Amino acid sequence: AYNFSAGPAALPEPVLRQAQQEMLEWRAAGASIVELSHRGPEFMAVAAEAEADLRRLVGVPDDYAVLFVGGGATTQQALIALNFAAAGQPADYVVTGHWGRTALRQAAPYVDLRIAASGEAEGFRDVPARADWRLSEDAAYVHITANETIHGVEFREAPDVGEVPLFADFSSSIASEPLDIARYGVVYAGAQKNLGPVGIGVVIVRRELLERAGQPRADIFDYRLQLAADSMLNTPPSWNWYMLGLTVKWMLAEGGVEEFALRSAAKSELLYREIDGSSGFYRNDVAAAARSRMNVPFFLHDAALDAPFLAAAREAGLIGLKGHRVLGGMRASIYNAMPVEGVRALTDFMQEFRRRHG
């Protein structure tokens, strides 16, 4: 089956096969990688290799640190405020969907929240024009959601926000195209879309920002201390870290982010062409220039067809297409592990379904 789930998302089959082999015994170590000490030579090597590979894949410059963190992306949405904003300091948020709204809720107890721009009044169908953003000069950072997983709205380039560092949630689009990390102060992502299974996340941070005092916080919430401890202040999610390493290696072997940018463009164009060419049978409401290449929400012209569509899709081996409860309808998530053949199977199915029910 082709799995269009938004996350936890499909993993590349070669990664799952390799993990299956190595799970019983890690390279004659006498135990599985998940049974070995995180401070032992075997796991330390896995962790270091995952970081080196991720740096190469995403193109992380030396003046940026990479942290491997538990707690997922939502936890980082709170920790960025604690680590980089003084208590009550303004922080600017540009809200382009559900996850941008979540991000500002996590930071709310710690900063003077400023909504610099929001697409909410228009139903999150576009990225608000940069000229209309109201940025605060004394903001600790400007936060954006690079790709809105539910609303299907994506920034196609890093906005210019001047001297204030730009922080971005790349949970659902990291490693899908070349990224100029130098444009950002912080890039963070949960792993469970493009980077591996759920349970670990990455925070890529410009090292000089770690000198900020931030706010009083427990050691375990302190990025600087995590970095000093090689992201092992406590027991790290070692299986997830190992799986992330395998997934990153697979992406490098497939041709890296340049290759995935081509595949993502091809896959998303196929799908949007089918939707736009369906004479209103299917509909996507996002402005063309802001349409996500990773998550394509769409609606059938008659919601009574939703259940038959999902049932027939499942029958055809196309799973995970039910839209998020916030939006309803359908959503096809087409992350790096989704081959173009999967999207072709979906568009063929959509055409056939339209013929039968149009």
Ligand code: PLP
């Ligand atoms: N940000 C984005 C863009 C997401 O898509 C998600 C989850 O789907 C999150 C944040 C929340 O991530 P987590 O569940 O890892 O906290």
